[in-house]
Amino acid sequence: MKRTLFTVGPVEVRKEVLDAMTHPMITHRSKEYEQLQRDIVEKLRETLDTDMHIIISPSSASGLLEACVRNGVKDKMLGLSNGSFGERWQSIGEENGKQVVKVCREWGKALKPGDLNSSLDDSVEAITVVANESSTGVLNPIKSIAEAVREEYDPLIFVDGVTSVYGTDMEIKDLDIDALVFGTQKALALPPGIGIMLLSDRLLDKASEVPDRGYYFDLLKMKKMADKYYSLTTPPVSLLFALDFQLDRILEEGIQARYRRHREMGDLVRSWASKRLGLFAEPGFYSDTITVINRKDLDFSKFNTGLKEKGFEISNGYGTIKERTFRIGHMGDLTVDEIKGLLEAMDEVLETM
Numbered sequence: 635m636k637r638t639l640f641t642v643g644p645v646e647v648r649k650e651v652l653d654a655m656t657h658p659m660i661t662h663r664s665k666e667y668e669q670l671q672r673d674i675v676e677k678l679r680e681t682l683d684t685d686m687h688i689i690i691s692p693s694s695a696s697g698l699l700e701a702c703v704r705n706g707v708k709d710k711m712l713g714l715s716n717g718s719f720g721e722r723w724q725s726i727g728e729e730n731g732k733q734v735v736k737v738c739r740e741w742g743k744a745l746k747p748g749d750l751n752s753s754l755d756d757s758v759e760a761i762t763v764v765a766n767e768s769s770t771g772v773l774n775p776i777k778s779i780a781e782a783v784r785e786e787y788d789p790l791i792f793v794d795g796v797t798s799v800y801g802t803d804m805e806i807k808d809l810d811i812d813a814l815v816f817g818t819q820k821a822l823a824l825p826p827g828i829g830i831m832l833l834s835d836r837l838l839d840k841a842s843e844v845p846d847r848g849y850y851f852d853l854l855k856m857k858k859m860a861d862k863y864y865s866l867t868t869p870p871v872s873l874l875f876a877l878d879f880q881l882d883r884i885l886e887e888g889i890q891a892r893y894r895r896h897r898e899m900g901d902l903v904r905s906w907a908s909k910r911l912g913l914f915a916e917p918g919f920y921s922d923t924i925t926v927i928n929r930k931d932l933d934f935s936k937f938n939t940g941l942k943e944k945g946f947e948i949s950n951g952y953g954t955i956k957e958r959t960f961r962i963g964h965m966g967d968l969t970v971d972e973i974k975g976l977l978e979a980m981d982e983v984l985e986t987m
Contacts, residue, residue: 637947638968640976642768642924643797644819644826645966651824654879655872662869670874671863677881678830681889682799684806686814686832689856692869695796695817698829700726701851702762702792702813705841707732711760712753712789716745716774717767718953719794727762741955742926744919745774747782754783759840760790760812766798769952771915771926771961773802780809790837796820800884801896801923801965812837818873821896821923823966824880827870833857883967896922899964899973906977910984914959923965926951933987934960940983946976 639646660666675688691698703711703726711732713724716739727734737753739745745763754761761783765776780791790812798804799814801821806814812834819826833853841853849855850867859866884892900922907913907927914926934950938960941948951959964973 635943635945637942637945638972638976640946640948640962640964640968640973642820642949642952642961642963645821645823645963646968647823647825648967651876651880651883651967654876655825657872657875660871662865662871667871668863670871670878671865674874674878674881675860675863677878677885681881681884682806682832683889684832686806686834687838687857687860689831689833689853689860690865690869690874691829691831691851691856692827692865692867693829693850694826695794695815695829696722696726697851698813698815698831699723699762699792699794700730701831701853701856702760702815702837703727703730703732704847704851705844705853706760706790706792706812706837708759708844709733710735710757711762712737712750712758714745714749714761714763714779715739716743716770716772717741717764718769719767719796720762720764721953723762723764723794741953742770742772742914743916744772745779747775747778750779750782754787754789756787758787758789760792762792762794764794764796765804766795766802766921766923768797768921768924768961769926769955771913771921771924772919773798773921774919776811777805777809780811784810790834790840797921797923797965800892802921803890803893806832818877821965822877822880824876825873827873828877893922895970896965898970899968900925902970902973902977903962903964906980914955923963925962925964926955926959927962929958929960936987937980937983940986941979944979944983946979948976
C-alpha cells in the first residue's frame with residue numbers, strides 16, 4: 635500500500651518532482667550544468683530573499699554542519715543545545731578536536747538570549763545553534779539570540795536550519811549570521827542528497843586562517859568552484875534537476891503563501907494534540923514544520939501500525955524522549971486537507987484501541 639509520509643524526514647515527495655529527476659543526464663563540467671546551477675542559485679536567492687554566498691554540496695546537511703566547524707573554528711566554540719540535534723553539533727565540534735563550551739537547556743524549552751550570559755567571552759570563535767529542534771518541536775528565537783550575541787561580542791554564528799528553511803520565514807536578511815545550513819529532504823520536499831549553505835564573507839575570511847580544513851568540505855575550495863557555478867566534487871545532477879523544478883513550484887505558490895500553509899498545518903496538528911495527549915514543546919515556541927506529542931499511556935506501536943494500514947506514516951520520538959513522545963511532520967508540499975485527513979485517521983485508530 636502506498637503511504638503518505640507525515641514524517642520528520644525524508645518527507646513526502648510529489649510524483650512530478652520525482653519525474654523531474656528523469657531529465658537526460660549531463661556532465662557536471664558542461665555549459666549545460668553551469669546554467670543549471672546558476673538558475674538554482676538565482677532561485678534560492680529569490681525565494682529566501684538573501685544576498686549571502688551560496689554553496690551547494692553533494693552531501694547531507696550534516697556534512698555542512700561539520701564544514702562550519704572545520705572552517706570556522708581554530709580552537710574554541712560554544713554549542714547551544716535544547717535537544718538531540720544541538721547535542722550532535724556539539725559532538726561534531728569535539729570529534730574535530732575543538733574545545734566546546736556547552737550550553738544546554740532542558741529539552742522542550744526554548745533557548746533564550748540570557749542562556750549565553752556566563753558562557754560567552756572573547757575567546758569563543760563561533761556559536762552553533764539549531765533553529766528548529768526536530769527532536770522536541772521547539773522553534774528557537776534565532777534573531778533575538780543573534781542580537782544578544784552581537785551586543786558585546788563578535789563570534790561567528792552558525793545556524794542549523796534543516797527543518798526550518800522553506801517552512802518558516804527566518805527573515806534571513808535581519809539575522810546577521812555567518813552560516814545557515816539546510817538540506818533537500820525536509821521542507822524543500824525533495825529526496826535526500828544535497829546540502830545547502832548560506833555563508834558570509836566573515837566565515838570565508840576566518841577559513842583562510844584555519845588549518846586542516848580537509849578537502850571535501852573546504853569552504854574556500856567549494857566557494858571558488860561555486861563562483862563559476864560548478865561543484866567541487868561530482869554532484870547528484872538528477873537531484874539538481876528536481877531542485878530546479880521544485881524552486882519553480884515554490885515561486886509559483888509564493889514563499890509567503892508557503893509559510894502560511896505551514897503555519898495552518900501546524901495549528902491544526904497542535905489543536906488536535908493539545909486536546910488529546912498534550913504538546914511537548916514550550917508554549918510560544920512551537921515549530922510550524924514538526925509537532926512533538928506526548929504519548930502518555932498510548933501504545934504507540936499499535937497506534938502507528940493502525941495508521942500505516944490506513945496509508946499514513948508518522949515518526950517515532952527521538953533521542954532521550956523517544957519512548958515518551960511521537961512526532962508529526964507537516965512540511966514541504968503537504969496540504970491542509972491532507973493534514974485533516976491524517977487527523978481523522980488518527981481519531982479513527984484511537985477509537986479502535
